[in-house]
Amino acid sequence: MPIVLLLGAGSDMAVAIARKFAAQQYHIQLAGRHTAALQAQQQDLQVRYGVTASVHAFDATDFNSHPGFFAGLPAQPDITICIFGYLGEQTKAQDNWPEAAAIINTNYTGAVSILNVVANSYAAKQEGTIIGISSVAGERGRQSNYIYGSAKAGFTAYLSGLRNRLFRSGVHVMSVQPGFVDTRMTQHLTLPPLLTAQPEAVAEAIFKAMKKKKNVLYVKWHWKYIMLIIKLIPEGIFKKLSL
Numbered sequence: 637m638p639i640v641l642l643l644g645a646g647s648d649m650a651v652a653i654a655r656k657f658a659a660q661q662y663h664i665q666l667a668g669r670h671t672a673a674l675q676a677q678q679q680d681l682q683v684r685y686g687v688t689a690s691v692h693a694f695d696a697t698d699f700n701s702h703p704g705f706f707a708g709l710p711a712q713p714d715i716t717i718c719i720f721g722y723l724g725e726q727t728k729a730q731d732n733w734p735e736a737a738a739i740i741n742t743n744y745t746g747a748v749s750i751l752n753v754v755a756n757s758y759a760a761k762q763e764g765t766i767i768g769i770s771s772v773a774g775e776r777g778r779q780s781n782y783i784y785g786s787a788k789a790g791f792t793a794y795l796s797g798l799r800n801r802l803f804r805s806g807v808h809v810m811s812v813q814p815g816f817v818d819t820r821m822t823q824h825l826t827l828p829p830l831l832t833a834q835p836e837a838v839a840e841a842i843f844k845a846m847k848k849k850k851n852v853l854y855v856k857w858h859w860k861y862i863m864l865i866i867k868l869i870p871e872g873i874f875k876k877l878s879l
């Protein structure tokens with residue numbers, strides 16, 4: 637069975653994605669910063685679904701380690717899913733460079749650094765699937781989260797370019813725009829239920845869309861139209877809104 641690599645495997649979304657793929661008998665490689673916590677997840681996947689699961693230390697912001705990390709995996713994954721991310725605090729990031737840098741380096745630079753390595757490997761063997769979890773926050777900058785949003789905007793553009801580059805090599809690249817998801821990242825926010833997905837629904841949608849070789853996935857369809865409207869607001873009006 638195919639192998640799937642989850643980058644940022646401890647996240648709530650990743651736990652649900654790992655379970656969905658394991659239930660379909662994919663072998664799972666769990667990569668993240670807290671390997672001790674990932675070991676419990678590994679055991680759970682093996683016992684629950686009878687698949688092989690392995691744990692690998694990975695830090696998105698340790699750029700120089702990325703080529704060695706990917707080359708050192710016990711087997712090359714058929715599918716790589718880039719899930720890690722950092723929301724951070726917008727107001728803090730406005731006058732605290734380490735916070736701004738953490739947001740940019742996690743959501744953009746780190747993703748580019750590891751996916752460049754994965755993409756070159758998949759291009760050479762002319763097969764593979766890359767899935768990146770970006771955000772609708774990247775579709776238009778808003779005062780409440782434009783540093784996170786701009787990093788995700790960069791990531792969305794990166795995935796689009798990668799899809800274009802790798803199309804002729806037979807490598808599938810899918811961008812995921814989840815909208816609000818009920819996870820640790822958003823637990824401090826009050827989210828509208830109609831526009832909020834559960835991690836299990838995100839996992840289900842990703843699996844289905846991957847099978848259909850979709851290019852861009854909006855987990856809740858509403859978001860595609862909400863963002864369309866938001867992007868149509870003239871800048872002269874948009875700049876006066878409290879968003």
Ligand SMILES: NC(=O)c1ccc[n+]([C@@H]2O[C@H](COP(=O)([O-])OP(=O)(O)OC[C@H]3O[C@@H](n4cnc5c(N)ncnc54)[C@H](OP(=O)(O)O)[C@@H]3O)[C@@H](O)[C@H]2O)c1
Pocket residue numbers: 643644645646647648649650668669670694695696697719720721722723742769770771772813814815816817818819820821822
């Ligand atoms: N929740 C939402 O509403 C929402 C909406 C749109 C997009 N997203 C995106 O969806 C993805 C998953 O987020 P989530 O909602 O599941 O949040 P989460 O549970 O907070 O997960 C974030 C994950 O990123 C990992 N991470 C952060 N910095 C890292 C680094 N330097 N190296 C490796 N891993 C790192 C964290 O690992 P540690 O356990 O080591 O901290 C954690 O596992 C993120 O890319 C997020 O931006 C979320």
